[in-house]
Amino acid sequence: MQTVSVDEFIRQSFDFIIIGGGTAGLAVASRLAQDGKFTVGVLEAGGTANGRDDVEIPAYFGRSLGTDVDWGFETAPQASLGGRKVKWPRGKALGGSSAINFMTWTRASRKDYDAWEELGNSGWGWNDLLPFFKKTETFHPPNSSLQIEEDIRYDLDSFGTSGPIQISYPAEFSPTHRLWVKGLNSLGVPTNPAHVAGSNVGVWSNVTSVDPRTMTRSFATNYCSLAGSNLYILTEAVVQEIVLDNSDGGFVASGVRFTHKGQEYVSSAAHEVILSAGTIKSPQILELSGIGSPEVLSRAGIAVKVDSPMVGENLQEHKALHYIFEVDPEFKSTDDLNLDANLAAAAREQYDRDRAGPLASLPSSYTYVPLANFIPQETLEKLYSRAHALTGFPPEKKALMERRLRSRDEFGQVEYLFKLGVGLPPDNSKKYGMMFQILQHPFSVGSIHVQPQPASGDDPVIDPGHYHGPPGEIDLEVMLESTRFAHTILHAPPFNDVVKQLLNPPASLFEDDENIKKWIIDGTVIALHAVGTCAMGGHAGIRGGVVDERLKVYGVKGLRVVDASVMPLQISAHIQSTVYAIAEKAAAMILDDVAR
Numbered sequence: 373m374q375t376v377s378v379d380e381f382i383r384q385s386f387d388f389i390i391i392g393g394g395t396a397g398l399a400v401a402s403r404l405a406q407d408g409k410f411t412v413g414v415l416e417a418g419g420t421a422n423g424r425d426d427v428e429i430p431a432y433f434g435r436s437l438g439t440d441v442d443w444g445f446e447t448a449p450q451a452s453l454g455g456r457k458v459k460w461p462r463g464k465a466l467g468g469s470s471a472i473n474f475m476t477w478t479r480a481s482r483k484d485y486d487a488w489e490e491l492g493n494s495g496w497g498w499n500d501l502l503p504f505f506k507k508t509e510t511f512h513p514p515n516s517s518l519q520i521e522e523d524i525r526y527d528l529d530s531f532g533t534s535g536p537i538q539i540s541y542p543a544e545f546s547p548t549h550r551l552w553v554k555g556l557n558s559l560g561v562p563t564n565p566a567h568v569a570g571s572n573v574g575v576w577s578n579v580t581s582v583d584p585r586t587m588t589r590s591f592a593t594n595y596c597s598l599a600g601s602n603l604y605i606l607t608e609a610v611v612q613e614i615v616l617d618n619s620d621g622g623f624v625a626s627g628v629r630f631t632h633k634g635q636e637y638v639s640s641a642a643h644e645v646i647l648s649a650g651t652i653k654s655p656q657i658l659e660l661s662g663i664g665s666p667e668v669l670s671r672a673g674i675a676v677k678v679d680s681p682m683v684g685e686n687l688q689e690h691k692a693l694h695y696i697f698e699v700d701p702e703f704k705s706t707d708d709l710n711l712d713a714n715l716a717a718a719a720r721e722q723y724d725r726d727r728a729g730p731l732a733s734l735p736s737s738y739t740y741v742p743l744a745n746f747i748p749q750e751t752l753e754k755l756y757s758r759a760h761a762l763t764g765f766p767p768e769k770k771a772l773m774e775r776r777l778r779s780r781d782e783f784g785q786v787e788y789l790f791k792l793g794v795g796l797p798p799d800n801s802k803k804y805g806m807m808f809q810i811l812q813h814p815f816s817v818g819s820i821h822v823q824p825q826p827a828s829g830d831d832p833v834i835d836p837g838h839y840h841g842p843p844g845e846i847d848l849e850v851m852l853e854s855t856r857f858a859h860t861i862l863h864a865p866p867f868n869d870v871v872k873q874l875l876n877p878p879a880s881l882f883e884d885d886e887n888i889k890k891w892i893i894d895g896t897v898i899a900l901h902a903v904g905t906c907a908m909g910g911h912a913g914i915r916g917g918v919v920d921e922r923l924k925v926y927g928v929k930g931l932r933v934v935d936a937s938v939m940p941l942q943i944s945a946h947i948q949s950t951v952y953a954i955a956e957k958a959a960a961m962i963l964d965d966v967a968r
């Protein structure tokens with residue numbers, strides 16, 4: 373992957389300029405440049421992350437957080453979390469968040485995508501998206517002995533076979549994985565034999581975005597090899613504003629203003645500017661360019677060019693909790709390496725030599741469970757009536773959210789994920805494990821906007837509204853019920869052979885609902901899957917979103933948004949494969965539109 377100097381970049385005339393060389397940005401840029409017809413420029417705020425151990429080595433996931441490849445955002449104080457701020461890491465490098473994410477590769481349930489279409493975003497249902505999911509990936513099936521040993525089940529036809537992102541099952545599994553699967557089965561959660569084929573419900577061995585040939589992270593920079601010398605990438609280039617020209621009483625995006633090492637530049641695009649700065653920065657860049665709610669813009673002293681009230685609204689994020697427990701010491705985990713320098717050195721040697729061993733592996737014990745599996749009917753009925761009574765949501769969207777809540781088997785509305793090792797063990801003589809609980813379909817909705825007094829480079833104000841108001845009370849109630857089920861999972865035979873003792877929360881907490889709620893409020897973090905701040909508006913148009921179904925920004929010509937922010941409703945999955953599919957579909961639409 374080649375980057376260019378700023379002089380070379382500004383000398384070029386571009387057909388397309390992409391703001392943000394992240395997950396979607398590099399995918400859409402490379403596809404547009406692929407057949408050599410167009411000159412494509414990418415402006416990325418960060419540098420290059422390829423080749424770094426903390427990026428490439430699977431088991432080092434998480435180590436790059438807080439370094440120069442992480443924007444290191446945090447939320448505004450959250451009233452419903454006792455005034456706590458929540459950390460929101462996000463990738464700042466070529467590859468964006470795909471360079472720092474945890475490499476889980478899942479798809480949501482068919483109905484999650486069909487809901488986008490039902491909102492009036494034609495062409496975004498499961499059947500339309502499936503070819504784009506496949507176009508992204510090359511699936512490497514597990515070898516037959518591993519498949520039999522670990523009872524790995526999948527539907528080969530649902531995977532892609534020639535895309536730039538290499539995906540695979542881990543080559544090694546801990547014996548705890550089989551116990552996890554059996555434990556969930558014993559609670560009535562079936563093994564899902566086709567977990568990327570349209571239903572996430574059940575328990576399975578998970579796929580990861582790891583290239584099994586090199587045992588390294590496979591991420592968005594892989595896309596760049598599709599393009600030739602007509603793809604120009606400039607790093608350390610921070611876009612400040614989209615240049616909007618007046619034309620026939622409207623606005624056309626003609627280029628971007630950016631800074632590079634303190635110097636300001638402008639570059640133009642003959643066809644389109646494509647905004648791929650992610651859910652947090654894309655709305656901010658629109659607002660800095662004068663596209664947004666007049667109220668927000670005037671508070672920030674920005675002249676309104678396009679009155680677009682939903683810019684930065686509709687923020688939806690998966691809320692998460694983690695349980696920490698002592699495990700049977702016979703099970704090996706990455707904590708062993710953190711505690712013993714000799715073991716760590718041996719593991720590194722094995723990885724460098726054979727591309728195998730503990731550094732080559734990632735957690736793979738996942739399950740998505742429908743609420744109806746564990747919440748008593750009477751409680752469910754109360755939740756349904758609370759959802760029905762909610763106000764403030766557009767009726768069409770609310771009806772869909774209610775339907776998803778009521779669904780008994782189309783989605784696992786809560787995800788649990790098990791992993792051995794906790795990073796920093798509280799007591800080095802013992803071994804620990806962790807289970808994450810992630811709420812998939814949040815009712816709480818928040819916003820991301822420019823600072824009221826914006827200065828260049830300022831972080832936007834992130835206010836996810838965790839557990840805020842009546843929608844947040846529903847989320848809290850579902851989290852409470854899910855916490856009880858988490859307790860049940862941890863005690864389900866034979867998985868209970870793994871778990872020796874619950875540490876956080878302590879077992880005594882489960883005796884009192886109010887204590888559990890307090891623990892939830894104190895412990896809620898995010899699953900790093902923010903979406904929705906430049907959503908597709910569907911039937912509601914500019915009153916319901918920021919872009920139309922072809923991802924064109926309402927009220928401006930020559931400008932699209934292509935990244936996680938366009939999802940109108942949160943989905944029940946880790947979202948990277950969906951972001952790539954969005955980028956693939958966007959590239960196909962853009963090429964179609966330009967050819968007309």
Ligand SMILES: Cc1cc2nc3c(=O)[nH]c(=O)nc-3n(C[C@H](O)[C@H](O)[C@H](O)COP(=O)(O)OP(=O)(O)OC[C@H]3O[C@@H](n4cnc5c(N)ncnc54)[C@H](O)[C@@H]3O)c2cc1C
Binds near residue numbers: 609610
């Ligand atoms: C720590 C972490 C772990 C995650 N784990 C998983 C996982 O295991 N599985 C999964 O499916 N999903 C995971 N996700 C989510 C997933 O990776 C992201 O949702 C997805 O990568 C977002 O893609 P995007 O294109 O919308 O944005 P990004 O990939 O974040 O790209 C945005 C790009 O724009 C650049 N940019 C922003 N502002 C500017 C500007 N002003 N000028 C120039 N460039 C700019 C950024 O630097 C970045 O490179 C994780 C996310 C994080 C942060």
